[in-house]
Amino acid sequence: MRAKWLGVVGLLAALGLLVPVGQQIQAQRTALKYGGARVTLAMRDQVGQGMAIGLLAGFRGVVADFLWINNQGYWERKEWIRMYRNMELVTTLQPQAVTFWDTAQWHMAWNIAHAVSSDPANRTKAEGLKRKREWEEKAREFLADGIQNVPNRYELYFAMGWLHWWKLKDPCQARIYFEKAAQFPEAPTYCTRMFVRGVEMCGDREGAYRLWRELWRDGNPEKSRDGINIKNIIERELKRLENDLKLPDEQRIFPVSHS
Amino acid sequence: MDAIRTENLTKKYQLGWRRGRLLALDQLNLRVREGEVYGLLGPNGSGKSTTLKLILGLVSASAGEAWLFDVPCRKVESRLHVGFLPENPYFYKYLSGAETLEFYGKLCRMRGAPLAKRIDELLELVGLTQARERRLAGYSKGMLQRIGLAAALIHDPKLVLLDEPTAGVDPIGSRDIRDLIVRLKGMGKTVLLSSHLLAQVQDVCDRIGVLNVGKMILEGDVNTLISDQKRLSITVQDLPDAGRAQVEAAVRAAGGSVVTVEHPQTTLEALFLQAVKQDPRGKKIHD
Amino acid sequence: MTERVGFSLGRVGTIAANTFTEALRQKVYNILLIFALVVIASASFFSQFTFSEQLKFVKDFCLGAISIFGTLIAIVGTAQLLPAEMENRTIYTILAKPVRRFEFLLGKYGGSLLLIFLSLLVMAVMFGAALFFKENRLVAETMRDTNLTAEQAADAVARIRAEAWDPDVGKGMLLIFVKQALLAAVTLLISTFSTSMVFNVAVGFMVFFAGHLRAAAMEMLGGSRVVAWLLQVIPDLAAFNVADDIILGNAIPWGHVALVAMYGIAYTSVVVAAAYLLFADREI
Numbered sequence: 054m055r056a057k058w059l060g061v062v063g064l065l066a067a068l069g070l071l072v073p074v075g076q077q078i079q080a081q082r083t084a085l086k087y088g089g090a091r092v093t094l095a096m097r098d099q100v101g102q103g104m105a106i107g108l109l110a111g112f113r114g115v116v117a118d119f120l121w122i123n124n125q126g127y128w129e130r131k132e133w134i135r136m137y138r139n140m141e142l143v144t145t146l147q148p149q150a151v152t153f154w155d156t157a158q159w160h161m162a163w164n165i166a167h168a169v170s171s172d173p174a175n176r177t178k179a180e181g182l183k184r185k186r187e188w189e190e191k192a193r194e195f196l197a198d199g200i201q202n203v204p205n206r207y208e209l210y211f212a213m214g215w216l217h218w219w220k221l222k223d224p225c226q227a228r229i230y231f232e233k234a235a236q237f238p239e240a241p242t243y244c245t246r247m248f249v250r251g252v253e254m255c256g257d258r259e260g261a262y263r264l265w266r267e268l269w270r271d272g273n274p275e276k277s278r279d280g281i282n283i284k285n286i287i288e289r290e291l292k293r294l295e296n297d298l299k300l301p302d303e304q305r306i307f308p309v310s311h312s
Numbered sequence: 313m314d315a316i317r318t319e320n321l322t323k324k325y326q327l328g329w330r331r332g333r334l335l336a337l338d339q340l341n342l343r344v345r346e347g348e349v350y351g352l353l354g355p356n357g358s359g360k361s362t363t364l365k366l367i368l369g370l371v372s373a374s375a376g377e378a379w380l381f382d383v384p385c386r387k388v389e390s391r392l393h394v395g396f397l398p399e400n401p402y403f404y405k406y407l408s409g410a411e412t413l414e415f416y417g418k419l420c421r422m423r424g425a426p427l428a429k430r431i432d433e434l435l436e437l438v439g440l441t442q443a444r445e446r447r448l449a450g451y452s453k454g455m456l457q458r459i460g461l462a463a464a465l466i467h468d469p470k471l472v473l474l475d476e477p478t479a480g481v482d483p484i485g486s487r488d489i490r491d492l493i494v495r496l497k498g499m500g501k502t503v504l505l506s507s508h509l510l511a512q513v514q515d516v517c518d519r520i521g522v523l524n525v526g527k528m529i530l531e532g533d534v535n536t537l538i539s540d541q542k543r544l545s546i547t548v549q550d551l552p553d554a555g556r557a558q559v560e561a562a563v564r565a566a567g568g569s570v571v572t573v574e575h576p577q578t579t580l581e582a583l584f585l586q587a588v589k590q591d592p593r594g595k596k597i598h599d
Numbered sequence: 600m601t602e603r604v605g606f607s608l609g610r611v612g613t614i615a616a617n618t619f620t621e622a623l624r625q626k627v628y629n630i631l632l633i634f635a636l637v638v639i640a641s642a643s644f645f646s647q648f649t650f651s652e653q654l655k656f657v658k659d660f661c662l663g664a665i666s667i668f669g670t671l672i673a674i675v676g677t678a679q680l681l682p683a684e685m686e687n688r689t690i691y692t693i694l695a696k697p698v699r700r701f702e703f704l705l706g707k708y709g710g711s712l713l714l715i716f717l718s719l720l721v722m723a724v725m726f727g728a729a730l731f732f733k734e735n736r737l738v739a740e741t742m743r744d745t746n747l748t749a750e751q752a753a754d755a756v757a758r759i760r761a762e763a764w765d766p767d768v769g770k771g772m773l774l775i776f777v778k779q780a781l782l783a784a785v786t787l788l789i790s791t792f793s794t795s796m797v798f799n800v801a802v803g804f805m806v807f808f809a810g811h812l813r814a815a816a817m818e819m820l821g822g823s824r825v826v827a828w829l830l831q832v833i834p835d836l837a838a839f840n841v842a843d844d845i846i847l848g849n850a851i852p853w854g855h856v857a858l859v860a861m862y863g864i865a866y867t868s869v870v871v872a873a874a875y876l877l878f879a880d881r882e883i
Contacts, residue, residue, distance in 0.1 A: 060876045067869045072831045074862050078838045079814075081855050087844045110811050111666075111840040114659035114847075122656075125647060149847045152651040206848070241754040283750065325882075368695050370883040388604045388699050396695035402687040404621055418613040419696045463692060473695075 086149065099142055108146070117147045124160070133165050137191070144199070151208050154199030158212060162192035162220045189220045207237035211244055214251070224254035242283060253294075262294045269306065313381055315471045315502035316344040316367060320376035323362050323526075336362040338526040339376065344504055344519075346381075346470070349497050351513040351534070352506040354523035360506040361399070363523070364475055367504075368396055380471065395464030399476040401456060405449040409440050409459050412448060413466055420467035434462040438492065454485025461492060471502045478512055483584050490516050511581075514538065544568075547576055604697045611706045614693070618680060618710025627675045628714075630668050634722055637664040642729035650737045650755070654762045655846060657733050661726040662768070662842040665719065666775055670807060672718050673779035677711045677786040678799035681878075685794060690883055700879050704787075708871060711783050719776055734763040767851045771842045774856065777863035778839035782807060784870040791877040810836030834866050 097105040100116065107116045121143050127136035140157040147153060169175075170185035193216060200209045214230035217223045228251025235244040245268065253261035268274055269287050288307070295305045302308040323337040337359040344350045354360050365371045367378055369385050383390040403412055410431055417427045435441045438458040443451065451459065457477060464472060474493070478486040493516045496503055507513050513520065514534060522530040530537070551559070560570050641660040645653050684690040684707075693703060741747070741755045786803040793799055809816075813833050820826050838859050841851055 057876060057880070060872070064869050064873050064876070067865070068832055071862065071865055071869075074858070074865070075831065075835050075838070078835065078855075078859055078862060081858070082838065085844070085849065085852075085855065087841065087849065109815065110808065111837055111843075112663050114655070114843040115663040118656050118659050121652070122645070122648075147843070147847065149844075149849065150655070151848070152649065152655055156649055156652060241750075243750060243754070365883070368691075370691065370694060372880065372882075388697050389602060391695060391697040392602060392604065394695070396692065398688055398691040398695075400688070401692060402689060403692070404617065404689065406621070406624065415613065415617055416692070416696065419610055419693065419698055421607060421609065460692070464695075467696070 096142075096145070113146055117143045117150070117153070120146070121153065128160075128164070131168065133169070133188075136160065136165070140195075144195075144202075148202040151199075151203055151206050154196060154203065155208055155212050158192040158196040158199070158216060161195060162189045162216055166192075166220070189216075192216060193221065207234040207240040207244065210234035210237075211240070211247075214244075214247060218247070218251070224251050227251050228255055246283075246286065249290075258294060258298060262291070262298060265291050265294060266306065313346055314343045314379075315346045316342060316350075316378070316380060316504060317382075318342045318363075318367075318376065318378040321363070321366060321373055321378050322375040323359075323366060323371065324374045335526050337366070340523075340526075340528060342521065342528070344471075344502060346502050347497070347500055348518045349493060349503040349505065349516055351517035351520040352504060352523065353508065353510065353513060353520055355508065357525075358523040359526040360523055361475060362526075364396070364473055364504075364506060367473065368394070392467070393469050394471045394473060395467070395469040396473045397457070397460045397464045397475065397477055399479060401460040403448050403456070403459070403463075406447055408445050408447050409435065409451070409462075410444040412459060413462055416463045417466045422467065430466060430468075434465055437465075437495070438462045439488065452485075454481045454488070457481055457485065457489060458492075461489070465496075469501070471504065472496060474503065474505045474507075476507055476509075477505065478507065478509055483581055484588060486512060487581075487585060511579075543571065604699070606699065607702060610698055610702045611709060614698075614703060614706025615709030615713060618707050619713045622676055622680065622710060622714055625676060625679065627672055628718070630671055631718060631721055634664050634668050635725055637661065638725045638729045642733050650741070650759050651762065653733060653737065654730075654759070657729055658768075658846045659843075661722075661729055662771065662775075662846070665722045665726065665772070666840075666842065669715065669719055669722065669775060669779050670782060673711075673715050673783040674786050674803035674807070675800055676714055677708075677783040678790055678796045678803065680707045680711060680787070681790040682794040682796060682799070685883065694883060701875050704791075704871070704875055704878050708784065708787055708874075711787070712780055715779050715783060716776065719772060719779075723772055730763050734759060765845060765848075767845045770851050770853075770856045771845045774839040774841055774859055774863070777860050777867075778836055781834060781836075781863050781867045781870070784867045784874070788870050788874040788877070791874050791881065806833070807836065809833050813837065834863075839863065 096108075100108065100120065104116045104119065120139060123139055124136055127133075127139060140153070140160070144150070144153050144157065166185045166188040169188060170181040172181065172184070175181040175184070193213070196209060196213050196216060200213065203209055210230045211234040214227045214234060217227035217230065228248055231244055231248035231251050234240050235248050249261050249264045249268070252264060265287060269291060274284055274287050292307050295307060318340050321337060321340040321342070322335075324333040324335050327334055340359070340363060342363070352360050352363065362371070366373055367380065367385055368391065369388070372386065378385040380390040381393055383393075404415070407415065413431045413434060414427065417423075417430065422430065431444075432441075435444050438461055440455060440458055440462070443455060448456065448459065461472075461474075461477070464474075477489050477493075481489065490512060493503055493505065497516075505513065505517060517534050519532065520530075520534055520537065521528050548559070556573070560573070563570050638661055641657045645656050648656070684693075690703075694700065737759050738756050741752055741759065744752065747755065782803055785806050786799055789802045790799045793802075810833055813830060813835055814837055817827065817830055820830070841856075841859075845851055
């Protein structure tokens with residue numbers, strides 16, 4: 054009998070020893086930013102009971118995915134605001150999911166913006182254009198949020214650059230984001246090339262030419278992923294800029310008399 | 313050495329919250345000698361099963377002690393020398409007869425060739441060699457009892473405990489089991505048999521003890537207990553009626569009295585066994 | 600003078616192997632068929648979404664299913680082990696042999712662990728097959744897409760391959776296994792004194808939810824020190840859920856994984872020891 058009570062005390066002591074271990078694990082999780090956003094009551098109202106249980110049971114990704122799949126329905130029914138709120142909710146649940154931020158801004162700036170600009174309900178063309186501009190701006194704000202939440206991946210910087218380049222028509226801003234993206238080691242080489250093009254489009258052709266020369270590396274440019282040969286691309290750009298800048302032969306990599 | 317020895321062995325069961333305790337066994341003093349077949353009898357609820365469980369360490373005593381070959385029953389070592397066949401045993405249905413014995417053998421740290429040999433021997437002993445590869449799901453009640461007995465014997469224990477070994481078994485199976493018990497005795501093993509099928513116990517036991525409401529109320533040698541010492545039975549054959557009168561007169565002349573004169577009867581069991589044995593279609597395949 | 604019967608791992612192994620083969624016949628393993636359906640569905644549908652989203656769906660749904668179905672198998676598969684032995688009285692024949700109760704308990708638990716491990720393995724293989732199928736489908740689609748330049752296509756293919764096969768998933772599976780071993784141990788503990796399978800399963804799941812809600816409960820009720828201390832006793836099951844973070848591409852350092860695994864193993868040991876304390880004196 055005594056042995057049994059000793060055993061019980063021993064086990065309770067062991068459990069007590071595990072408490073600081075549990076706390077250390079919690080601390081590590083917070084430092085590593087695991088677990089996503091806290092589940093609040095407001096969130097529970099938005100997602101519904103079943104999903105809320107899923108969230109509490111640790112199936113955050115699954116719940117976020119289920120909600121995200123609803124986008125398809127909203128898109129087909131042209132419920133843009135619902136779609137926006139949905140994407141907002143999902144990115145709140147999993148703020149570290151690059152794909153949600155990226156796809157959301159693409160939906161807003163490309164798909165929704167185009168749809169509202171050509172909406173037959175628009176009274177004038179100007180109204181359509183205004184609505185389009187609003188959605189592009191929404192996309193930019195959304196993506197800025199995304200970058201704040203996931204500052205350690207290249208994809209969202211590149212997306213922001215792309216957004217500024219094609220939709221917001223601001224190559225100088227685009228250039229800044231392309232440069233940030235290119236600094237990540239895993240970024241594909243076209244990030245750098247877009248940066249250089251941005252430099253040129255922002256008005257600094259000489260600067261762009263110097264950068265192309267750096268990339269050329271005396272005829273041995275860095276290989277892109279999967280070994281695609283970007284030598285031709287750089288060569289083409291160098292030749293074009295050498296002609297545009299009307300450089301004398303001795304300063305060119307590709308002298309006119311030999312081409 | 314006594315195979316089993318108990319001293320004031322007592323067991324009280326708690327009957328749930330505030331419902332008091334049930335005295336299942338009251339200061340039992342039992343001694344089973346090595347090499348004998350002991351019958352533990354008693355009505356349902358008399359404490360027979362409790363006694364067996366206490367001896368096997370399946371429950372712990374409220375008071376008193378029990379020893380198996382001088383090893384206290386609460387120690388796991390005491391079970392090295394005992395084999396147990398519970399009432400209505402139920403084994404793992406999907407194992408075959410041989411696999412079942414292998415499982416129990418491994419539990420007793422037996423392995424390899426010695427275990428295989430022992431399995432063959434036991435299957436031969438209990439008459440189940442033909443059914444060794446068949447799954448236990450396809451065994452009859454009698455076969456299950458026999459495989460259970462084989463499993464109890466796998467580690468060649470000196471003592472065998474049998475709880476209602478013939479309950480629910482047909483007369484032929486029953487006879488087989490009783491023959492096995494006699495063989496075990498012949499091998500020098502001690503057998504403790506708990507049953508309330510009294511006629512069957514009478515055949516095989518050397519000594520019996522009767523439990524009632526947790527107390528031993530009668531104990532002793534079977535033949536001594538059941539024979540009526542004051543009466544004598546003489547069976548005669550081919551005696552004409554005239555001779556019968558003479559015999560009766562001779563008894564009275566010697567000072568005795570004739571109580572009954574009747575034709576001896578065979579038992580229903582013997583009749584049944586004889587009839588089955590003589591049936592030209594032989595034993596059924598499942599047995 | 601008397602021989603000594605020491606603790607025998609061989610006996611534990613014999614009981615574990617037997618438990619494994621017996622328990623395999625329980626109906627709960629049909630759940631693996633439902634899992635197969637989840638896998639097939641997640642791999643075949645959602646083609647309207649981007650490749651990144653599709654891969655995320657496959658991983659989320661499959662790992663989520665592995666977690667929930669594995670937990671079901673762990674709890675339901677273990678709930679019946681001891682009660683069945685007692686109901687069928689096979690336990691008498693085993694404990695009447697020179698087998699220690701601890702060996703018996705450990706053997707039963709070991710058999711359960713084997714089953715959980717095997718189930719996880721089967722599910723992991725199916726998961727791998729789904730990823731393989733999806734990856735190849737996406738690569739084929741990318742190659743066929745005429746809107747992409749050669750370099751964009753090559754980059755997309757490389758990204759698909761990189762996202763599909765993340766070795767960190769192994770770490771996630773390891774922690775899922777430890778969590779399920781813990782829940783099986785809790786169920787075993789309950790079954791040492793309760794013979795009702797329904798009760799055992801219910802309590803097992805209560806512990807599952809309590810373990811997940813622990814963090815939330817601490818925030819809400821953690822004011823009182825007594826309550827906070829009591830809550831600490833419940834195992835923190837949320838710590839074993841790294842699947843979401845793996846899928847999001849967060850770093851999963853081995854140090855953290857090892858710490859969580861050790862926490863789980865230590866907790867499990869305490870629970871199994873408690874089960875032994877209860878089982879040692881139990882009247883059979």
